[in-house]
Amino acid sequence: MGTNPEGRFGIHGGQYIPETLMNAVIELDEAYKKYKDDPTFNAELTDLFNNYAGRPSRLYYAEKMTKDLGGAKIYLKREDLNHTGAHKINNCLGQALLAKKMGKTRLIAETGAGQHGVATATVAALMGMECVVFMGKVDTERQALNVYKMKLLGADVVPVTDGTGTLKDAVSQAMREWSSRIADTHYCLGSVMGPHPFPTIVRDFQSVISKEIKQQLMEKEGKLPDAVIACVGGGSNAIGSFYHFIDDPSVQLIGCEAAGRGIDTPDTAATINTGRLGIFHGMKSYFCQNEYGQIAPVYSISAGLDYPGIGPEHAHLHDIGRAQYVPVTDEEAVCAFEYLSKTEGIIPAIESAHAVAYAMKIAPKMDKDKIIVITISGRGDKDCAAIARYRGQNLRDD
């Protein structure tokens, strides 16, 4: 009796969901256990990773940035070069393949910035599945291009007007939708969050990132990195980047949270830095909330990091001190967005720019023989209009 211990990361995780969904997550857990070590399943997934998504993604030595900052050697893990432009495709291919094996014909998903929605719509098109994506109304406005892409790919996009009209409301609505239609539908959750087994499944599919970093850096430098830096909303690209280094204590693991206008203001989404322990969206973890446990209306310039919680495994890595979680403001992220564009000719997603910003702070203070790997989780095309607006320029000509 009691919580399935597999679903816990220290005190975090669990399955805090309505009874209506329990058999669905149990079915998913059983299917995942059956297929995760199945050679045919893994061969199919690897083929999709390599020939469809374009893996392995490059580990690029950012020489100009390294020289300019004058400290640690900087490598960029180029998840932005994946098909659909972000790490999200790794998880979607894995989950869609699993859903197909389970006999599901319909995928539903939540999306913040739209990257996970686009990736889900993409794999649904590829695998001939129906697709419905829930997206906060505010986000459909600031990420209009991704809305268009999802529709082009054949998905229905449902704008969610409840609450703050952002990612958390999209997750809530996707959960409500799943509880009303389970038999043919798989909820393709986009981050390492929600009830067990999602945090484990998503982490496993994203762990290809750290597996590749380890191999690629070994080939290039013959050693492990000194620090791995990634941005954290729910935390899927970060856990993917950290996972194969968790047992290498010499590797510093750093997650960059969206501080918005600052962690001393209410306009922030930095969960570890400003939140406290709670239970929401199926999991026990840290959440931004008021004294009565009402979930806080969080804010970040980045629609992908604009979430009041963090995945349970991150909460645990924080508790045990294995990873550190640092706040990065809108302004710092925008400066890093511009800096990487000018310095390396790489326009990063505004989410990834949070990781770049923190690397810019610490690299100059590190010795030249140290190595930092920054995960560029996605590309920044989708953010250009919003960043231009942030800088007081309107790109729309209508």
Place this chain on the structure above:
Amino acid sequence: MNRIADAFNKHKAFIAFITVGDPDLETTEKVVHAAVDNGADLIELGIPFSDPTAEGPVIMHADNVALSAGTTTDKVFALTEKLRGSIKIPLVYMTYANVVFSYGTEKFAEKAAAAGIDGIILPDVPYEEKDEFDSVFSRYGIDLISMIAPTSENRIAMIAKEAKGFLYMVSSLGVTGTRAKITTDIGAMTKVVKANTKIPCAVGFGISTPEQAAKMAACSDGAIVGSAIIKIIDQYGKDAAPHVGEYVKSMADAVHGVAAEG
């Protein structure tokens, strides 16, 4: 405390759900009294939550209204105590895990018990997670109410065996809200429940008419209505109490009229 068991003793039970603080605490007080005076056998008091993932648009809206009006858990405790002063039927909270956990489960249970609460429903706490809450609430004599859904199938017996107070049978897939038709075979679910526990079971989600309520009560021990009441409150605002009373009377009469062994 046997108030919950008593509520099902005389006849089939009609259970009314009311979101506390929608549109304000004074109205809630009047509405609860109107429901009790007109035949409700048990009242579910909803403590509003910012992100109620098991609720449909009607109760979600009520939660938002209540929170915007400044409703807090402490104010809910105070109102409960006041209601308990004159109300003899069982009062049960319905809220979400974080409202309890964040307050401190122990402190919450202590205050709820002192205010006269008999049970608590946490829709995001399934069987697998219930011990964390039940171990505390049971020490304060508060029943953690378990839920059974149309998808529970092989889980019904397991849940029923450990159920306390009454069993909340979810009539349909999806979230709370009124439905034109309920297609789940409630009778079959009740059969499994009865084979595994002596505690009563009531059906909720989707019920709005006296006919539906009678039908659901006929194949269980009672009917639970939430969204239909909240809609009346939304329509009449501060003047909702007599309208809720009238509606509750029609529903309670229909449920009470169902023969005891249906």
